[in-house]
Amino acid sequence: MGDYNGILPVLDVERASREISSFIESSLIESNTQGLVIGLSGGLDSSTTAKLCAQVVNKDKILGLIMPSQTTSQEDVDDAVKLAEETGIKHKIIPIDPLIEPVQDVCSRSENDENYKLAGANLKARMRMVVLYYHANALNRLVVGTGNRTELLVGYFTKYGDGGVDILPIGGLYKTDVRRLASYLDVNEDIIHKDPTAGLWPGQTDEEDLGIKYDLLDKILYLMTEHGMKEDETAHKLQIKLDEVVRVKVMMLAAEHKTIMPPIPPIIR
Incomplete structure (x- = not known):
C-alpha cells in the first residue's frame, strides 16, 4: 500500500x-x-x-x-x-x-x-x-x-x-x-x-461490502472525478495496484443508472 x-x-x-x-x-x-x-x-x-x-x-x-x-x-x-x-x-x-x-x-x-x-x-x-x-x-x-x-x-x-x-x-x-x-x-x-x-x-459493514476502506476510496474517487485522472494515472499517484482502481471505476459505471431518470425512447411524430 x-x-x-x-x-x-x-x-x-x-x-x-x-x-x-x-x-x-x-x-x-x-x-x-x-x-x-x-x-x-x-x-x-x-x-x-x-x-x-x-x-x-x-x-x-x-x-x-x-x-x-x-x-x-x-x-x-x-x-x-x-x-x-x-x-x-x-x-x-x-x-x-x-x-x-x-x-x-x-x-x-x-x-x-x-x-x-x-x-x-x-x-x-x-x-x-x-x-x-x-x-x-x-x-x-x-x-x-x-x-x-x-x-x-x-x-x-x-x-x-x-x-x-x-x-x-x-x-x-x-x-x-x-x-x-x-x-x-x-x-x-x-x-x-x-x-x-x-x-x-x-455483522454487515459498509467497507466489507465495498471491499475497500473509505480513506482510500475517497482519494481514488477524488483523483478520477475532480482531476479527471485515468485509472493508470490514479494507481501511479496513489502507489496502489491498477486492479484496485479499475474495480472502483467499474462500480462507478455500474452506478450511473441510479442517479439519472429512467431512460425514455425517442418517439418521432
Missing part, C-alpha cells in the same frame, strides 16, 4: 457548514413545505445531517424516524435516540419488520439465494423510504437524504430506497469530509469512529 495521505484537500468545515445550512433553508423556502423528515440510523451520515438541519430549522419542524429491523443493533438505536434528544428534534421509533414480513410472505423467495438476500436488504431500505414519505406527505415536509458523495459515486445506496429523497445536504462531501464536519458539529465521538454499517444483516 502506498502513501496516499494529503491527496484529498482538507475540508473547510466552517464554510461547508454554512453553505449546507443555507442550502437546507433555501430548499424549504423554495418547496413551500413546513419542515423536514429524516431517517436516523445512529450512524455518522444521518447524525451529521440531523445536526446540520437543526442549525437552521425550528426543532419542532424536524422529525427524526428511527426504523430498526431485526438486524439493527441496539447500540445504533440508542445512538439515534441520543442524537435526537441532544439536538432537541422530535423522534419516533418505528420497527419495520412488521411491514416487511407481509411483502416477503406473498413473494417467492429462497433464504439461501444471494439474489434474494440482496432483494431482502433492498426491501428494508425501500420500506424505510415509504415510511419517511408517509410522514413527509402527512406533515407537508421534505424528506432529507443522508447519502454522501462517496456512496453516490459508487452506487452504494438502494435505488428508490435510501436514494429516494428530496434533498441530499451532504451529497457533495466525501466520507472523509463528513467525519471532519461531524467533529466540527460535536457529533458524539463514538458515532464518528464506529464502523459504518447499513445494518442489512448481522
